[in-house]
Amino acid sequence: MNKSERTAIEPRREENYSEWYLQVIKAADLAENSEVRGCMVIKPWGFAIWENIRINLDRMFKETGHQNAYFPIFIPLHFFEKEAEHIEGFAKECAVVTHSRLETNEQGKLEPSGELTEPYIVRPTSETIIGASFARWVNSYRDLPLLINQWANIVRWEMRTRLFLRTTEFLWQEGHTVHETEEDAMIETLRMLDIYAKFAQEYLAIPAIKGEKTESEKFPGAVNTYCIEAMMQDKKALQCGTSHFLGQNFARASNIRFQNREGEFQYAWTTSWGVSTRLIGALIMTHSDDNGLVLPPKIAPAHIAIIPIYRNEQEREMVLQLANKLNNELRQAEFEGIPIITELDDRYLTSSERNWYWIKKGIPLRIEIGPRDIPTHSVIIFRRDENPKDKHRVMIDEVLKYCKTTLEEMQNHIFQKAKEFREQNTVKIDNKEEFYRYFTPKNAEEPEIHGGFAHSHWCGNPLCEEKIKEELKVTIRCIPLEAEKEEGKCIYCGQPSSQRAIFAKAY
Ligand SMILES: [Zn+2]
Structure with a gap:
């Protein structure tokens, strides 16, 4: 586009991408910040996009045998303590309810009163509270699989928030399923990942890469976390959805046991999976231009x-x-x-x-x-x-x-355009110097314009991953599922590696 040509959104993408993002939201009247720090107001045009996401995903969940249910927003503290990794992962961003009422004090001011004997956590995710119900619902192998989804709001006390991408309260769906065997649970985990990728492609026109998270990036308490990752127009990655194979970790924590075909009691295998209003952020950043929002017709209100x-x-x-x-x-x-x-x-x-x-x-x-x-x-x-x-x-x-x-x-057309953009900004890199150059800003005034996705070898050592993160702010977005196995040398330490990972800066 000609430099002198006026655009509806100022600044343009190339001038200041993060400010451009906020201006697109404002110009399209999708959402606004609220009086509650970190919490957004989703306005009708933005909410209508969410409703379209919900209607279509909900249909896809039901077509694969899932049912909707609803569980409490409050989780007793001791439920959370049962899964050690889980509490560690969420402890620093929990909203905690400690009182049950307000009273007027001697100065005439309202203050909390009626301290609870046990605090409640406002759900940051519902594995533990849903697990308590599942423990009652599952008794025999005949009760399995149990395939439940919940549409709900979630609270994670975030310090740095951005509309749709990271907010203290957000809307999402969380699927929670229980299975008889490890194999069944793994099939479910990957089936839902496929549904997310298909939905992203067919409705949001977002080409998403399916992959597995490394140990350091997985969901707290999960055995394996799978994700779909997409490239935004500033060449950063955005995680658009996750599906977790939980093994028997949460079944143990919540005592979800059943009588198997041999008549013995055993712990069940569980999964959980979710996408959130973050998808609207992905939609905006993948397709919009310097004149504002661009919507794929199938998701447009x-x-x-x-x-x-x-x-x-x-x-x-x-x-x-x-x-x-x-x-x-x-x-x-x-x-x-x-x-x-x-x-x-x-x-x-x-x-x-x-x-x-x-x-x-x-x-x-x-x-x-x-x-x-x-x-x-x-x-x-x-x-x-x-x-x-x-x-x-x-x-x-x-x-x-x-x-x-x-x-x-x-x-x-919108999908193809996004796919081409990703392909143009994806490279295989086998040389450490080149890798560092790729992720270093070319120009001090454009610190956000750099690199893209690098497919490089990684030995599997978390230390190499950590060093790269520390030095470049680049993380392993995922080990792609649909990539060929290939011998090579770790981009950081040079040790043997059997596969490439996708490295990128991310939201
Ligand atoms: Zn290494």
């Missing part, structure tokens, strides 16, 4: 803005008649099984103001209808994935077909 343009009452009647006709026609249509949602924007604003309003909100298509279009039996259509000035003149009879085809095409 609305698909087409119809913008009537007129100068007087006579034109108004004529233009609105056509606008209403097209609106009704489009609203009864679908693309890829999704009902088309339209917004007829007849507000008392200039056409430019209305156009830019929808550009910044990321609506996929805009249809302009003016008095001069009527004699030509055509309208002007704009695509959000093109330059805002690029017009397509479409005959009125063809509008419906054009919109359906274009929405499908855009979904695919």
Whole structure:
């Protein structure tokens, strides 16, 4: 894009990526900071995106045999103490409830009263409280598998927060399942990882890499943690979802035992998996541009803005008649099984103001209808994935077909674009010096623009991983599942390695 060309979002991505991110959220009116430090208010356009995420994922969970349930937001402290690694992992970010009421003191001020005999933790994740129910629900191998999901809010007391990416309270889903055998639990863990990757690709248009976390990055208390990782436009990685194989650790902690086929009691095998409102952050940072939000049509809260343009009452009647006709026609249509949602924007604003309003909100298509279009039996259509000035003149009879085809095409185009960007910024590196150069800012004024994903060998020693993190702020995002095994030498210490890991800076 020409430097002198004005963009709707200031600063641009290349000028200040993190500020650009916040300005896109503001311009699209997705969310705002609240009076409660670190907690966000999700506004209607942002929440509608979350609802679309929820509806589609929920359907995918149910298609694979899961049911929804709901468990308490409070977890008794002693539940948490049962799994040592788990408490250690979450202890520093827990909100703790210690009192049950307020009383007015002698100075006339309200203060907490009624101290609880045992404090409650506001759930940072629900393995332990759900485990207590599962211990009652599971008695025999006939009760298994038990496949439960919960849509809920979570609290993790974060010191540094960013809208959608890291907030003290956030929304998520957490799946919790119980299995008869280790093998069944592992199949479930990987099945859910596949669902996350498929959802990210097909709905969010985010190409995600499936992989396994290293020991130091795994979920506290898990045996293995698997994840999907995606590249944002600043070339940093964002973890978009995780699926944990918990072995028998949480079954032991919560006493989830069952009578097996031999009539003996044994501990069950469990899994947990989750994605959160962080996915909206991923969506923004993967696709949006210097004019604001860009939404893949399949996840957009609305698909087409119809913008009537007129100068007087006579034109108004004529233009609105056509606008209403097209609106009704489009609203009864679908693309890829999704009902088309339209917004007829007849507000008392200039056409430019209305156009830019929808550009910044990321609506996929805009249809302009003016008095001069009527004699030509055509309208002007704009695509959000093109330059805002690029017009397509479409005959009125063809509008419906054009919109359906274009929405499908855009979904695919947005995905391909993100995939190409990742591929262009991914390299294999086998030389330590080159590795260090790759992750060092090229220019002191652009400290965030650097490197990308490096596929490099790692010997498996946590010390090498730690050193790289310390020296470069680069972590192993995952050991990719779909990569070939290959002999090589650790990028840090030179010891033999049997596989490459993905190294990157991350959110
Ligand atoms: Zn090493």
